Amino acid sequence: MPLNILVVDDSSVMRMIIIKTLRLSKLPLGEILEAANGQEALEMVDGKWIDLALVDINMPVMDGEEMINRLRENPATADLPILVISTEGSETRKERLIQKRVGFIHKPFTPETLRFAILRRLGGLDEQNAGD
Amino acid sequence: MLETELYKAATLTFEEMGFLLPTPEIGEQQLNAQVEAMVSVEFKGPFSGKLLVRVCGGLLPILAANMLGEENVPPISLQYDALGEIANVICGNILPCIAGSKELFCVSTPKMVESIDLPPVAEIQVGLGLGRADLLLFISSHPVLTE
Numbered sequence: 161m162p163l164n165i166l167v168v169d170d171s172s173v174m175r176m177i178i179i180k181t182l183r184l185s186k187l188p189l190g191e192i193l194e195a196a197n198g199q200e201a202l203e204m205v206d207g208k209w210i211d212l213a214l215v216d217i218n219m220p221v222m223d224g225e226e227m228i229n230r231l232r233e234n235p236a237t238a239d240l241p242i243l244v245i246s247t248e249g250s251e252t253r254k255e256r257l258i259q260k261r262v263g264f265i266h267k268p269f270t271p272e273t274l275r276f277a278i279l280r281r282l283g284g285l286d287e288q289n290a291g292d
Numbered sequence: 293m294l295e296t297e298l299y300k301a302a303t304l305t306f307e308e309m310g311f312l313l314p315t316p317e318i319g320e321q322q323l324n325a326q327v328e329a330m331v332s333v334e335f336k337g338p339f340s341g342k343l344l345v346r347v348c349g350g351l352l353p354i355l356a357a358n359m360l361g362e363e364n365v366p367p368i369s370l371q372y373d374a375l376g377e378i379a380n381v382i383c384g385n386i387l388p389c390i391a392g393s394k395e396l397f398c399v400s401t402p403k404m405v406e407s408i409d410l411p412p413v414a415e416i417q418v419g420l421g422l423g424r425a426d427l428l429l430f431i432s433s434h435p436v437l438t439e
Contacts, residue, residue, distance in 0.1 A: 247384020
């Protein structure tokens with residue numbers, strides 16, 4: 161089934177890089193939505209089926225951590241698979257995020273890193289058959 | 293030490309995001325290359341400062357096109373944004389090397405700059421293609437590094 165993926169990053173260039181990488185990943189893609197901050201992302205998620213969110217941390221208006229908290233508090237989005245894609249180097253913050261049941265990809269990342277992190281996060285996909 | 297970590301973070305980022313490999317040495321043409329753009333990212337945490345990245349010698353459009361997977365040269369605004377993202381990623385990678393992995397930093401949105409004010413605590417050059425990238429790290433309040 162095609163995956164609807166939400167890409168949340170305040171940098172339009174980084175959103176373009178992530179989307180380009182997703183298209184190269186051979187994953188079954190459905191709709192790809194973009195948001196420039198956590199607030200925009202929450203508005204997009206409301207009433208829309210999303211299979212996976214790829215989220216930056218440092219963003220204006222509402223940062224990624226607050227956005228993740230709001231998603232987890234909402235029964236409709238509490239189990240949404242989330243991967244944080246960030247330059248974050250602090251183990252303190254990473255540990256805090258991992259406790260919120262998110263995966264973590266450190267920038268810079270290769271297409272292979274992104275692909276396998278998504279497959280691992282979604283769990284149900286067959287890693288052997290999803291791309292090769 | 294700082295220069296080594298900065299060089300490692302820079303070359304990893306240019307390789308993985310820009311598909312540009314560092315040249316083993318920096319030749320005369322690279323050294324004399326004209327500055328195209330400078331971008332800085334500021335950080336605040338246990339200490340504050342900024343990282344400035346300057347590209348020279350025709351690197352900017354190549355870097356942006358590689359990052360975006362475009363065959364044509366992207367608009368100049370996207371080229372600047374691409375350079376900003378490079379600076380942001382290098383900064384995020386160098387801070388744990390300086391401060392340790394437990395400390396929290398807030399890294400600001402990259403911005404274009406036209407001049408350099410403070411003396412850097414570390415400065416490196418990376419040869420890339422026919423051009424080069426200069427990286428300058430400024431720290432304004434660190435008990436050891438600013439002595």
